[in-house]
Amino acid sequence: MTISSKEAIELEKKYGANNYAPLPVVLERGEGVFVWDVEGNKYYDFLSAYSAVNQGHVHPRILDVMIKQASKLTLTSRAFYSDQLGLAEKMLCETFGFERAILMNTGAEGNETAIKLARKWGYEKKGIPANEAVIIGVEKNFHGRTTTIISASTDPVATTNFGPFMPGFEIVPYNDLSALEEALKNPNVAGLWLEPIQGEAGVYVPQDGYLKAAQELCTKHNVLFMVDEVQTGVGRTGKLLASDYDEIKPDMVILGKAISGGFYPVSCVLTSSEVMDVFNPGEHGSTYGGNPLGCAVMMEALTVLKEEKMTENAFRLGEVFRARMEELSAKTDLLLGVRGKGLLNALLVNDSEDSKTATNICYKLMDKGLLAKPTHGNIIRFAPPLVITEEQLEDCITIITDVVMNFEK
Structure with missing residues (x-):
């Protein structure tokens, strides 16, 4: 069935629900760093499905594995064993350096699983009194949109008219060690949870050094250090995990998005045997979690990431991108600078959070063949697939430079 962009957008508005605020582009096909709309217009993808497509759109090796596995067995539920789950768990543990893994589907489910693990560990291992466990979160966090997760949110968009909220969270400022140390004095704290x-x-x-110091404080107070790497993990920041920059090993790592290369929803929590073994049969699970199709896809996604040196490419080209964006920022009052690591970067627009400037810049970028999205009004996030070449990156830098230098508010 052939459908126009206008028709597709109208159908979503009529039959769907308000979700994001998407750019008015209707995508039909993707390959590597490129996507095409239904009218055949070609774009650079500089969002990568919020870092779920690190390996590039429709990577042929992952696609081939998905087709082969889908033709054999897709789902068993966890009522039975499969020939793929143990292999997938082994690869996850060996790749990221942990003892145990539990597979779920979405990033939110992974974070929910981590919360349950931390609480149960707190009661059974640390000796916290029943129903008094506390998990420390940080301001401006984003871990998902379930009712439990938004109970720890400080974003009014996430919380307004969605209460009542789950108790058991204490929120401290991000990147503030003194506030963290004060909060950790509570003996009922089971976990510190942050990105x-x-x-x-x-x-x-x-x-x-913030993450390293935070981990040391957690160790001192016998608290689990829970790191949400759903968006930052799997090579996105130029390291396999963003927490690798501080040379630490968290007590728990939550992964999702790119561990399956954008083909199939897979998430996981990685931790020690001591923590994982607090789960007994029937206490946690998911019908689709750890299914054979997801496991096969995930293993190939991690394999191509390693063999094609995508993490190393993200580190090198991230340095190039930020240097060029700093040069651009020095030339115009429209920008305040750039921040990020690897190929997860943000361009800071010199305007208020309630302005439309960043959004309007993204519309101009779209017109020039580059798709990016604003966040919090005056920030534009740039996160292309990690398969991008330096030549392609230079082409994108030219587009961004042209739009910024010719932009009129």
Whole structure:
């Protein structure tokens, strides 16, 4: 069935629900760093489905594995074993350096799983009194949109008219060790839960050493250090995990998005045997979690990431991109600078959070063949697939430069 962009947008408005505020482009096909709309217009994808498509759109090796597995077995539920799950768990543990893995589907489910693990560990291992466990979160966090997760949110868009909220969370400022240390004095704290770089908040990068110091404080107070790497993991920041920059090993890592290359929803929590073994049969699970199709796709997605050196490419080209954006920012009052690591970066627009300037810049970029999205009004996030070449990146820098230098508010 052939459908126009206008028709597709009208159908979503009529039969769907308000979700994001998408750019008015209707995508039909993708390959590598490119996507095409239904009218055949070609664009650079500089969002990568919020870093779910690190390996590029429709990577042929992942596609081939998905087709082969889908033709054999897609779903068993966890009522039975499959020939893929153990292999997938082994690869996850060996790749990221953990003892145990539990597979779910979405990033939100991964974070929910981590919360349950931390609480149960707190009661059974740390000795916290029943129903008094506390998990410390940080301001401007984003871990998903379930009712439990938004109970720890400080974003009014996430919380307004969605209460009542789940108790058991205490919120401290991000990148503030003194506030964290004070909160950790509570003996009922089971976990510290944060993103190593706050993506949705606008690519906020903490000071060097913050994560390492936070982990040391958690160790001192017998608290689990829970790191949400759903968006920052799997090579996006130029390291396999963003927390690798501080040379630490968290007690828990939550992964999702790019561990399956954008083909199929897969998420996981990685942790130690001591923590994972607090789960007994029947206490946590998912019909689709760890299904054979997802496992096969995930293993190939991680394999191509490693073999094609995408993480190393993200580190090198991220340095190039930020240097060029700093040069651009020095030439115009429209920009305040750039921040990020690897190929997760944010361009800061010199305007208020309630302005439309960043959005209007993104519309101009779209007209020039580059898709990016604003966040919090005056920040534009740039996160292309990690398969992007230096030549393609230079082409994109030219587009961004042209739009910025010729932009009129």
